[in-house]
Amino acid sequence: MLATVTGTYKNGQIILDEELPVKSENAKVIVTLVEDTVENQEKPKRTSGLLKGAFVGEYWFSKEFNDPLDDLKDYM
Template sequence: MLTTIEGIYEDGQVIFKETPPLKKKTKVLVTFMEETDPSTSLNKRPLGTMKGTIKMSDDFNDPIDDLKDYM
């Protein structure tokens, strides 16, 4: 079973935000993630850069002939 629990590492200790649902000795893996400012991540890629690159066929919403028996 894999379980993910959020916590904070501070002063050499990991402080969980909730109690793990395990009662016995268990192997754990700890991944450290840098805290980032959410407002800066939006600035990395401007919106609309893919505009005009994706084309849909004119019959995209038409029924598929192979599925007539199921409709």
């Protein structure tokens, strides 16, 4: 069984925000650290009308790009 529980690492100890969902005294754990700076960073503002990525600049596609496909004619 996998379960996720949040907590805080302070002075060499991990203080959990809630009890573990397992009642075993010997439970294996995996610890993943999340930096505070990631949570506090501002998200970049989105600007409408600008397309960034693969289609920036000139690109080419076939004139038959929007033509129906013969493979799908049974479903159309």
